[in-house]
Amino acid sequence: VSRLSEDDLIATLFAPIAGPGGFGLRDDAAIVAHAPDEELVVTVDALVSGVHFFPDDPPDAIAAKALGVNLSDLAAKAAQPTGFLLSLALPANWTAEWLEVFARGLREEADRQACPLLGGDTVKTTGPLTLSVTAFGTVPRGRMLPRTGARPGDAIYVSGTIGDSALGLQLLLPHDTGSLGAVLAAGLDAELQEALRQRYLRPQPRLALRAALQAHADGGMDVSDGLVGDVTKMLKASGTAGRVDLSCIPLSDAGRKATALDARALSIVVTGGDDYEILAAIPRARASEFEKMAERAGVPVTRIGNVLDGTTAPVFHDAEGRTVTFDRGSFSHF
Amino acid sequence: VSRLSEDDLIATLFAPIAGPGGFGLRDDAAIVAHAPDEELVVTVDALVSGVHFFPDDPPDAIAAKALGVNLSDLAAKAAQPTGFLLSLALPANWTAEWLEVFARGLREEADRQACPLLGGDTVKTTGPLTLSVTAFGTVPRGRMLPRTGARPGDAIYVSGTIGDSALGLQLLLPHDTGSLGAVLAAGLDAELQEALRQRYLRPQPRLALRAALQAHADGGMDVSDGLVGDVTKMLKASGTAGRVDLSCIPLSDAGRKATALDARALSIVVTGGDDYEILAAIPRARASEFEKMAERAGVPVTRIGNVLDGTTAPVFHDAEGRTVTFDRGSFSHF
Numbered sequence: 001v002s003r004l005s006e007d008d009l010i011a012t013l014f015a016p017i018a019g020p021g022g023f024g025l026r027d028d029a030a031i032v033a034h035a036p037d038e039e040l041v042v043t044v045d046a047l048v049s050g051v052h053f054f055p056d057d058p059p060d061a062i063a064a065k066a067l068g069v070n071l072s073d074l075a076a077k078a079a080q081p082t083g084f085l086l087s088l089a090l091p092a093n094w095t096a097e098w099l100e101v102f103a104r105g106l107r108e109e110a111d112r113q114a115c116p117l118l119g120g121d122t123v124k125t126t127g128p129l130t131l132s133v134t135a136f137g138t139v140p141r142g143r144m145l146p147r148t149g150a151r152p153g154d155a156i157y158v159s160g161t162i163g164d165s166a167l168g169l170q171l172l173l174p175h176d177t178g179s180l181g182a183v184l185a186a187g188l189d190a191e192l193q194e195a196l197r198q199r200y201l202r203p204q205p206r207l208a209l210r211a212a213l214q215a216h217a218d219g220g221m222d223v224s225d226g227l228v229g230d231v232t233k234m235l236k237a238s239g240t241a242g243r244v245d246l247s248c249i250p251l252s253d254a255g256r257k258a259t260a261l262d263a264r265a266l267s268i269v270v271t272g273g274d275d276y277e278i279l280a281a282i283p284r285a286r287a288s289e290f291e292k293m294a295e296r297a298g299v300p301v302t303r304i305g306n307v308l309d310g311t312t313a314p315v316f317h318d319a320e321g322r323t324v325t326f327d328r329g330s331f332s333h334f
Numbered sequence: 335v336s337r338l339s340e341d342d343l344i345a346t347l348f349a350p351i352a353g354p355g356g357f358g359l360r361d362d363a364a365i366v367a368h369a370p371d372e373e374l375v376v377t378v379d380a381l382v383s384g385v386h387f388f389p390d391d392p393p394d395a396i397a398a399k400a401l402g403v404n405l406s407d408l409a410a411k412a413a414q415p416t417g418f419l420l421s422l423a424l425p426a427n428w429t430a431e432w433l434e435v436f437a438r439g440l441r442e443e444a445d446r447q448a449c450p451l452l453g454g455d456t457v458k459t460t461g462p463l464t465l466s467v468t469a470f471g472t473v474p475r476g477r478m479l480p481r482t483g484a485r486p487g488d489a490i491y492v493s494g495t496i497g498d499s500a501l502g503l504q505l506l507l508p509h510d511t512g513s514l515g516a517v518l519a520a521g522l523d524a525e526l527q528e529a530l531r532q533r534y535l536r537p538q539p540r541l542a543l544r545a546a547l548q549a550h551a552d553g554g555m556d557v558s559d560g561l562v563g564d565v566t567k568m569l570k571a572s573g574t575a576g577r578v579d580l581s582c583i584p585l586s587d588a589g590r591k592a593t594a595l596d597a598r599a600l601s602i603v604v605t606g607g608d609d610y611e612i613l614a615a616i617p618r619a620r621a622s623e624f625e626k627m628a629e630r631a632g633v634p635v636t637r638i639g640n641v642l643d644g645t646t647a648p649v650f651h652d653a654e655g656r657t658v659t660f661d662r663g664s665f666s667h668f
């Protein structure tokens with residue numbers, strides 16, 4: 001395998017992804033453009049091989065995930081993505097083949113989301129592959145959806161289905177006899193298993209929900225560290241209490257079967273993380289309009305609870321109203 | 335040593351550095367503000383422990399360097415820094431003491447440059463400490479100084495002195511008998527050695543040169559990968575040729591003594607990297623005005639050569655006009 005220099009590498013693989021303002025990646029900096037009546041929203045997320053993804057994950061999936069987790073943050077702020085920067089620390093054993101597939105995956109995701117590469121930095125590391133993506137988006141001035149915006153009287157909504165990615169991770173991790181991963185591998189048919197694994201590998205940021213969030217939401221964030229912990233974070237940041245009905249949490253076919261197969265699955269579903277769905281607080285009076293706009297956007301949304309007055313931690317309860325607690329509220333990568 | 339959670343860590347150490355738009359680091363994203371008649375310039379640079387700095391460098395110097403190398407890129411684009419994001423991958427052996435000194439160094443540099451923290455991400459890594467900083471700056475619309483802007487007839491200028499950091503690195507690296515590091519350690523007095531080491535440890539981005547660059551420069555970039563390589567890059571990107579007189583390259587007292595002590599020092603000076611000075615192409619008719627503005631800004635600038643018509647690689651020559659070549663044109667971290 002030939003060794004490309006950093007400059008060759010950038011020119012060959014990454015320059016074709018560059019958008020206007022990226023100057024073909026031939027300058028030291030980029031311009032991020034936006035209209036005068038818009039504000040620029042920025043977010044950064046880092047991913048480390050062996051921590052946030054498996055070293056042998058498909059390189060195109062790693063690229064799509066690095067971009068996708070950042071676009072999910074923008075989606076939850078009701079922002080329209082406009083571009084990104086990539087900081088890439090490569091271990092000594094990188095190959096041109098790996099990088100080509102990585103760059104292809106990055107390009108596909110950037111094209112699909114109309115979010116071009118604007119610049120980056122490539123360095124070597126003695127440690128694992130480490131990626132840091134900075135993503136840019138725009139919102140009408142003053143309209144970034146804040147995490148702190150939930151108000152008593154709001155309904156709590158989540159998009160899509162929760163827990164698939166965390167269950168997929170159980171399937172991808174080595175699993176001992178009797179472990180949840182082993183139960184799922186034995187009890188779910190191959191297609192459902194693959195659906196769960198794909199949710200872990202390839203986040204689908206809910207950018208389509210932007211208009212509905214801008215029109216109706218008081219507050220929001222993305223569900224990335226586990227639903228229980230993220231609901232707790234949003235309500236704490238908003239200075240509110242709340243109740244969430246665990247029996248309302250939307251599950252996929254695979255998720256429903258998994259929770260029927262093994263009682264341990266529910267805890268993984270609600271605390272496992274990597275969902276990249278949207279958690280939003282919607283004034284109750286606007287809930288049906290929000291649901292209609294979400295439906296027109298093709299994004300399923302489900303009401304799971306209520307924001308309440310107070311500053312106590314939110315209560316999670318089952319269909320009978322019994323409080324449920326979890327060993328750990330949130331999956332933390334840290 | 336107690337183990338803080340990621341959230342505690344951010345709240346305690348980093349939230350006090352947060353500027354407006356950073357929402358006290360309590361949201362998933364930040365707002366980067368700028369005036370309607372300005373454009374937003376962005377740049378990202380990653381640093382890996384053991385590659386870009388020594389693991390036992392002072393934590394506050396590591397923080398200042400991570401921010402400083404990015405501000406140097408903004409300085410070379412004639413941009414005014416407005417804020418930054420920090421992506422931090424911490425190895426398992428981090429300590430609260432280390433992080434406190436790191437955060438203090440970051441805060442001091444952010445305050446000094448009026449460039450507040452807007453957000454970030456903290457993750458764990460099985461490898462070395464890895465930092466990625468995304469820095470934001472503003473320029474009047476359409477006035478980012480491009481790397482591609484050098485024109486035949488321009489004079490080539492550099493700011494400050496060249497090579498000190500690379501010589502400082504020779505002093506910091508373990509040095510065998512007879513090596514350049516050993517010669518410098520034996521031949522330079524302690525104060526000069528310390529001056530060289532400090533240049534390596536603490537880059538001083540040339541932000542004060544902004545007005546002079548905006549008023550007079552056709553093109554520019556920062557000198558980070560070695561002067562010879564960076565001149566070559568700028569002229570290639572601009573589609574021009576050029577000549578640089580090596581005898582004109584500005585040296586510090588320490589640099590002059592080092593090159594007098596050992597003939598190997600000159601090559602290190604001009605190819606060694608980590609200068610974080612500004613390289614600029616200035617129309618000859620405006621050279622004296624540029625020099626005056628730089629002087630008023632307190633930044634020494636020195637004319638080192640000329641941009642010429644053509645697409646051949648620039649020629650580096652000595653005082654007698656004899657062409658000098660270098661084994662490697664540029665120090666690459668990659």
